[in-house]
Amino acid sequence: EAGVVQSPRYKIIEKKQPVAFWCNPISGHNTLYWYLQNLGQGPELLIRYENEEAVDDSQLPKDRFSAERLKGVDSTLKIQPAELGDSAVYLCASSSRTASSYNEQFFGPGTRLTVL
């Protein structure tokens, strides 16, 4: 079974430029998460999707960040314009909704963004 796929793995851009990250979750997983992981920190949730609906985007800085999951499968996270402080690893995770209140999250390898 293929895991969560993210691309690109690394991205270097200059500040004020736009950037986009792509995530393809595990097949059949209807819940998709985007996390931000700063250096030396744990992941912090940016947005959570149930199918194509963003059900929790309270931590997403909406002035410059946007995300979409148009067909309820893969997702794109965009930053425009990027700032120096956006340098971090952006992790995508997915889970399958079950009757249990706990759904294990499977993480992708992440995209490491460097803003110069």
Add this chain to the structure above:
Amino acid sequence: AQSVTQLDSQVPVFEEAPVELRCNYSSSVSVYLFWYVQYPNQGLQLLLKYLSGSTLVKGINGFEAEFNKSQTSFHLRKPSVHISDTAEYFCAVSEPGNQFYFGTGTSLTVIP
């Protein structure tokens, strides 16, 4: 919201020695508890989880953790570490149906 504290940012340990990585969380009626491992340039991999039942949880790679409700702790242990255990370890907490809250991580370095 939950908060998760990992007291040790870095833990060096000699190969084949035992190790304990500490995790404390803010109190709640009921929580789910997790330990994840992150190898360099990789995503997070679930080591073990506590949902309910026995307070001693066994995970992959010989790791185990014990849930202590009175001390709101979920410390991770391994009786004998290997070089390949060198990685970043994250404790995470969630309330049923809610989002995950991760600690700041503990960098485990196994010394030959």
